[in-house]
Amino acid sequence: MSWIDQIPAAARAYLETNRLDEVECVIADFPGIARGKAVPAAKWERQQYFHLPNSIFFQTITGDWAEAATDGFTEPDMTLRPDLSTATAAPWTVDGTLQVIHDAYDMAGNPIGLAPRNVLKRVVELYRAQGWTPIVAPEMEFYLVAKNTDPATEIMPMMGRTGRPAAARQAYSMTAVDEYGPVIDDIYEYAEIQGIEIDGIAQEGGAGQLEINLRHGDPVKLADDVFFFKRLIREAALKHDCFATFMAKPIEGEPGSAMHIHHSVLDAAGRNIFCGEGGTETPEFFHFVGGLQRHLPAAIAVMAPYVNSYRRYVRNHAAPINLEWGRDNRTTGLRVPVSTPEARRIENRLPGMDCNPYLCIAASLACGYLGMINRLEPTPMFEGDAYQSEAEIPYSLSDALDLFEEATELHEILGKDFARVYSIVKRTENEEFLQVISPWEREHLLLNV
Known part of the structure; x- marks a missing residue:
């Protein structure tokens, strides 16, 4: 052939x-x-x-x-x-x-156990050994910004077709989307040529911030799509004299960019194991939530892999700071979206768009897998504004790596050698960052301390 x-x-x-x-x-x-x-x-x-x-x-x-x-x-x-x-x-x-x-x-x-695609395949095979097929649907948030060739210069929103900079706080505005219509047209065209199926596109809350949803499916295939999509979007932006950035927090004062992941699991007959008789939620559903709650703090180092990632986790600023779960509640870290019982899924809202899609999806699936295997029970469903709850996630890469390095159960799922090397690489990056003197330090410490 x-x-x-x-x-x-x-x-x-x-x-x-x-x-x-x-x-x-x-x-x-x-x-x-x-x-x-x-x-x-x-x-x-x-x-x-x-x-x-x-x-x-x-x-x-x-x-x-x-x-x-x-x-x-x-x-x-x-x-x-x-x-x-x-x-x-x-x-x-x-x-x-x-x-x-x-x-x-x-x-x-x-x-090779260090290869991110192999890490995800390893986790998917663990599901298959139990007779389960994991299904995911990623949401991609990103910014279209003005070209930035000087790292010392703040990142600014891109110029729209009206000749005005993209405006913030215009979530779901079709007019705002029209401002960068030529870029979006090329994104659609490139995606069609590449055979990548887009489920929807919308303006998010930041200036020049967009969200693209991908249709649910196989985790490895969807991670491949995100991997390809990042390059596709960057190339479409460059064609129109702007940059696309997937930084978790590129613009001070604006919302961060997430990669929310929707999860469901099918049995050997293709039925959603989160849906029981009469449409009820199953023990597997609750155990999956329990696994996310138990293991996500240690997995954050994979889902938020850079020092900038932790600038996104701001209370009341469109990013979760908690591990609560709730139905149709976007203030919780774990959300159960509105759906039919057969399409019931769990949305992990913690990952940033700066993550490696293979590693992030692998880590999120690993947490749910451990929950189902060990029959972990979740906390009661949260009612109301979860931003008022206690913060439950690390607030720096260093703290996140401390938790990751102690997470031996997670290492078994992702691979011990991968966990070892990943931690060393990220510690090295954190040390590199600490050698850089920021504008804040020069402004406030130079003459005042």
């Missing part, structure tokens, strides 16, 4: 009208950055795999190296093999280009 017969229909349709010039062989690192190689099409057709050093998982977001290798920094190669089901166009390129996600293996053919 030809490799073209094994790729998705959208990719085949793209090749019918575009001569294939290049294939981008990519894999996600810890931050979710695409690493890999661009290969000429003729070579791609003869190539079954390629190699990259495992050190790509030891890099911090700044490009420095964390001392995480157990046998010295020898940078042994990994074998990267293509998952042809992920092949998709890169429609912003001049020449015909496909992107293909690769999976990482060691020389003996074993999956």
